[in-house]
Amino acid sequence: EAGVTQFPSHSVIEKGQTVTLRCDPISGHDNLYWYRRVMGKEIKFLLHFVKESKQDESGMPNNRFLAERTGGTYSTLKVQPAELEDSGVYFCASSQVIRARTDTQYFGPGTRLTVL
Amino acid sequence: KQEVTQIPAALSVPEGENLVLNCSFTDSAIYNLQWFRQDPGKGLTSLLLIQSSQREQTSGRLNASLDKSSGRSTLYIAASQPGDSATYLCAVRPNYGQNFVFGPGTRLSVLP
Numbered sequence: 001e002a003g004v005t006q007f008p009s010h011s012v013i014e015k016g017q018t019v020t021l022r023c024d025p026i027s028g029h030d031n032l033y034w035y036r037r038v039m040g041k042e043i044k045f046l047l048h049f050v051k052e053s054k055q056d057e058s059g060m061p062n063n064r065f066l067a068e069r070t071g072g073t074y075s076t077l078k079v080q081p082a083e084l085e086d087s088g089v090y091f092c093a094s095s096q097v098i099r100a101r102t103d104t105q106y107f108g109p110g111t112r113l114t115v116l
Numbered sequence: 117k118q119e120v121t122q123i124p125a126a127l128s129v130p131e132g133e134n135l136v137l138n139c140s141f142t143d144s145a146i147y148n149l150q151w152f153r154q155d156p157g158k159g160l161t162s163l164l165l166i167q168s169s170q171r172e173q174t175s176g177r178l179n180a181s182l183d184k185s186s187g188r189s190t191l192y193i194a195a196s197q198p199g200d201s202a203t204y205l206c207a208v209r210p211n212y213g214q215n216f217v218f219g220p221g222t223r224l225s226v227l228p
Contacts (some may be wrong), residue, residue, distance in 0.1 A: 023135075033215055043205065045215040056215065091160065097213060105209075105216065109151075110157035 002026070004094050004108035012114045018080040021111045025074070031055075032075050033095075033105065034067060038088035046090075049075060075084030082115045089113070118143045120219035128225040129196055133221070137191040137222045138205030144184045147191055147212050151180050151191050152205040160205070164191070196226045 005024045013019050025032045026062070034046040047057040048066070051072035060067070069075040079086055089112050093105040119142045129135055139149070151163040164173045164180040166189070172181040179192040193200060203223045207216040 031213065035216070035218075042220040043207075043216075043218040045217070048215055050213075055213075059215070087216040093216075104165065107162070112157070 002091055003070075005105050005110050006090075006092050006108040008111060009109065010112045010114070012116065013082055014116050015079045015084055016057075017114060018078065018095040019082055021077045021079075021090050021113070023075045023077070023092030023094075023108060025092070026096075026106055029094035029096045030072070031095040031097070031105075032069060033093040034075070034077055035059075035093065036088050037091070038085065041088075043091065046077075079113070087113055087115045114116050118146075118210055118217045119207060120206060120208055120217050122204075122219040122222050124222060126222065126225075127225040128227065130227050131196060131198060133196050133226075134192070134194050135196055135224075137193070137204050137206075137224070139189040139191070139219055141177050141187045141189075141206075141208050141217075143210070144187050145210065146184065147214070149180075149182055149206065149208045149211045150216070151178075151189075152187050152207065154203045154205060156202075163204075191213045193224075194225075198226045200224060 004045040007022045032049040037043040045059040048055045049069045052069050066078045087098045089110045095105045121140045122139045127209040148167045150165045152160045166173050166182045177194040182189045204222045206219040
């Protein structure tokens with residue numbers, strides 16, 4: 001079974017440009033999470049989808065970030081316009097609650113975003 | 117608000133030593149705690165997952181303990197090897213279905 005995949009693995013853009021990151025969760029996983037780690041800081045939660053609905057977006061830093069999960073399958077995270085402080089590694093994770101109170105998150109390899 | 121800290125921030129040991137990494141969290145009401153490893157430029161590798169009802173988990177040379185009441189977890193690595201060099205992250209989940217709260221990590225270097 002394929003794990004969580006993310007594309008691209010690395011993106012280098014200039015300040016002011018737009019970048020779209022993609023995450024493909026494990027097939028059948030309803031829960032999808034975005035996290036990021038900026039330089040020198042810990043990994044921080046961005047948002048959580050349950051199927052196509054945003055369950056929790058309390059971690060989104062500002063309105064330059066837009067996440068979507070149309071159809072409840074893959075998700076995209078768009079940064080527009082990108083700023084220098086957006087540089088970091090963006091992780092995606094997915095999980096499925098098989099039965100009440102069992103829930104394991106599986107992480108993707110991350111996308112390294114560099115804003116110049 | 118849950119906060120996770122890890123001590124030490126960095127650790128350098130000679131090959132073969134046993135070592136302990138520490139993780140503390142402020143809110144003892146957690147669903148589970150997980151230890152991850154991150155290699156430079158790579159993603160997260162799950163090492164050990166401890167449910168809130170468990171006290172420890174073991175995998176090979178790794179042993180993780182959990183003391184919920186005191187808000188602490190330790191990761192014990194036996195007979196360290198250069199290949200263990202990486203950043204070790206501790207993360208807690210407040211409840212099932214919720215996101216992880218990560219610590220800042222401990223950067224481990226095992227010298228040959």
